[in-house]
Amino acid sequence: MSIEWYVVLSALLFAIGASGILIRRSPIVILLCLELMLNAGNLALIAFSRMVGNEQGQIFALVVMVVAACEVVIGLGLIVAIFRRRLPLDVDALRELKG
Amino acid sequence: MEEVLFFAAALGALGGAVGVIAMRNPFYGVLALIVHLFSLAVLFLLLTSAFLAAAQVVVYAGAVMVLYVFVVAYVGGGEESAWEPIPGQRLLAPLLGLALVAELAIAVLASSLRALGSDGPDVAAGFGDPASIGTLLLEKFLIPFEASSILLLLAAVGAIVLAGRRREETA
Secondary structure (H helix, E strand, O other): OOOOHHHHHHHHHOOOOHHHHHHOOOHHHHHHHHHHHHHHHHHHHHHHHHHHHHOOHHHHHHHHHHHHHHHHHHHHHHHHHHOOOOOOOOOOOOOOOOO | OOHHHHHHHHHHHHHHHHHHHHHHOOHHHHHHHHHHHHHHHHHHHOOOOOOHHHHHHHHHHHHHHHHHHHHHHHHHHOOOOOOOOOHHHHHHHHHHHHHHHHHHHHHHHOOOOOHHHOOOOOOOOOOOOOHHHHHHHHHHHHHHHHHHHHHHHHHHHHHHHHHOOOHHHHH
């Protein structure tokens, strides 16, 4: 399979994740869509690392995985904190910081 | 054989991704994301990165998804209301997604990277295995490795501060 296929697949996955963030309003689903976008980026990084024949791109993908894990932990912590205060779990209802 | 595996895994990845944004119940969304992550691990294997495929399954499908399942079970998967704060948001968002696909497809197809159309160079047998990744991580990329460990520690402390029970709540 040529590398092009992998890159096009990663573009499709990224766009699906981005439109998911635009459509959905539950913060949990928005976090899931962020995962989709980060994983699409990982796929592109690994495809390019294979294209060049160099493993350094895979290290980059590994660091992206670490950052994604941190983002999940903080995001889920925020969701639990919002739920504890009995605020609605809807990103449009949580608009106190809106200017 | 490689083509069959690629298209099967690509279909799984796309189906899982569509499932995440289409499922009304977040619990099913998490399950769809697990299908997506397993398919991506197969694609990583096809790109000869065995260590990352294993890390994908162990870290994501194993640890991160368990965290999601726990939080969804704790918070409860509520249905989203049909109220639209921005008129036409449901219609506009897929159109913007399609525009993004078109833009990226043009960027890939019109790229002057000649190697994009190839299978990539022939690599040695140990390409992307744990030994070579570990050597790179501990020799050439030691500072990013240590920085990511500090980031993980900060995230763990931050999560405890955010989600931990407060004194006045327990009293």
